[in-house]
Amino acid sequence: MFTIDEFPGREITVQGKNFLYFGGTAYLGLQTDPEFQSFFIANVKKFGTGYGASRKSNVQISVFEKTETYLTNIVGSEACITLSSGYLAGQLVCDYFSQAAYQLFYAPNTHSALYRNGQFIYQDWSTLTDDLLKSLNLLNEKTPVIFLDSVDFEGVNFPDFNSLKSLPLEKIILVVDDSHGIGITGDYGGGSYRYLESLNPKELVVSCSLGKGFGLQAGAIFSSLRCIENLRNTQFYGGASPATPAAMATLLDADSIYPTKRKRLSENTRFFLEQVQNLALFSFTSGHPAFSFQNQKLSEKLEQERILVTNFRYPTSTSPLMSRIVLSALHTNDDIKKLCTIINSYNS
Structure with missing residues (x-):
């Protein structure tokens, strides 16, 4: 569990360390939009x-x-x-x-x-x-x-x-x-x-x-x-x-604001699909920016590389582990490239 002191945007700071964040449900990134x-x-x-x-x-x-x-x-x-x-x-x-x-x-x-x-x-x-x-x-x-x-x-x-x-x-x-x-x-x-x-x-x-x-x-x-x-x-x-x-x-x-944000989210999803090489790792829905997986070691690898994704038991403590990469309209191409580089280099 990670405790933070502000809303989790594309980046979050935990104990003085910066992480890219690919989790949550703020799909359009509206919560932090000025x-x-x-x-x-x-x-x-x-x-x-x-x-x-x-x-x-x-x-x-x-x-x-x-x-x-x-x-x-x-x-x-x-x-x-x-x-x-x-x-x-x-x-x-x-x-x-x-x-x-x-x-x-x-x-x-x-x-x-x-x-x-x-x-x-x-x-x-x-x-x-x-x-x-x-x-x-x-x-x-x-x-x-x-x-x-x-x-x-x-x-x-x-x-x-x-x-x-x-x-x-x-x-x-x-x-x-x-x-x-x-x-x-x-x-x-x-x-x-x-x-x-x-x-x-x-x-x-x-x-x-x-x-x-x-x-x-x-x-x-x-x-x-x-x-x-x-x-x-x-x-x-x-x-x-x-x-x-x-x-x-x-x-x-x-x-x-919404049309521009939706367009950016769609572009980010398409860019992720172009960059990632092993889609078989994920369960996902066409046209949706969330990519679920059941591989705790991949979550740990991403965390080691300063990337956090959704990774907890939901909706109760005895429920199956939910691991999910979530793209948002806030992410940049460089963010997504870094994420995909790590995924592509991962050997299960």
């Missing part, structure tokens, strides 16, 4: 540092609705609601479908934001598919709901979602965590919603963190107007404090 920060600081002065009132309050701040309309247009859904975090957004959706009318199926690698402790997670899509089809053949009145992550870091789901295409989706509700897609994948950073909607599921619900692609502490849920209104009318939503208004306003104000 222009982005100036928007946020100005909005903190206008809206305050936090907002503890319910969104159901008799006093409403207009920036929430404005931001939700903006996000709806980017993603391509009918409606959207925002919350204080992506995890809370996922838990709201999980709570909503934890009713007797639904039968829940959790795909491999589904993030814990979408379930509670003790939930059964399928280890492979073939078994999930068999069980789901058996359930449909029973002609019971329960509607099947499939929960999955869009970006599963193994290249199974995004971008083509082939595992879904053999299913009778017109009878199935899809709940998708798009936290690692929103802001960086899809047209205008809209993530996977439009593509998933084209598969014509019975209902589509997409939840996400806005902290990864948009660099702001908040979460969001996208779906039909009917579904969003149902979620809005729950005690779960009404009793929770919202995201800070300053964060919502900054998301709007920084609209002109």
Whole structure:
């Protein structure tokens, strides 16, 4: 474990030593961007540092609705609601479908934001598919709901979602965590919603963190107007404090920054793929800047060369070790060349 005293950008300092950092989830590098920060600081002065009132309050701040309309247009859904975090957004959706009318199926690698402790997670899509089809053949009145992550870091789901295409989706509700897609994948950073909607599921619900692609502490849920209104009318939503208004306003104000950052991130990802020689070391998703691996010695080699990557057990101390190289819009070509030189010289 490394303890630092500032936000981890492309470089971090640990005990007086400088390291290149290829970890975390700050894909666009917005958190340390001076222009982005100036928007946020100005909005903190206008809206305050936090907002503890319910969104159901008799006093409403207009920036929430404005931001939700903006996000709806980017993603391509009918409606959207925002919350204080992506995890809370996922838990709201999980709570909503934890009713007797639904039968829940959790795909491999589904993030814990979408379930509670003790939930059964399928280890492979073939078994999930068999069980789901058996359930449909029973002609019971329960509607099947499939929960999955869009970006599963193994290249199974995004971008083509082939595992879904053999299913009778017109009878199935899809709940998708798009936290690692929103802001960086899809047209205008809209993530996977439009593509998933084209598969014509019975209902589509997409939840996400806005902290990864948009660099702001908040979460969001996208779906039909009917579904969003149902979620809005729950005690779960009404009793929770919202995201800070300053964060919502900054998301709007920084609209002109995102395209340039996404372009740079795409260029960095392409450059990495050109430079690295042994892609077989990694599991990765086409069009995404994260490269997972299961080789502790490689992590140690990179650390010896003053490069730190994501490398810890997640989400609990007994979970498998998660090792991942994450590119961001902040990295330079020289950063990536150094990383790839070390990887290319590594002998497992």
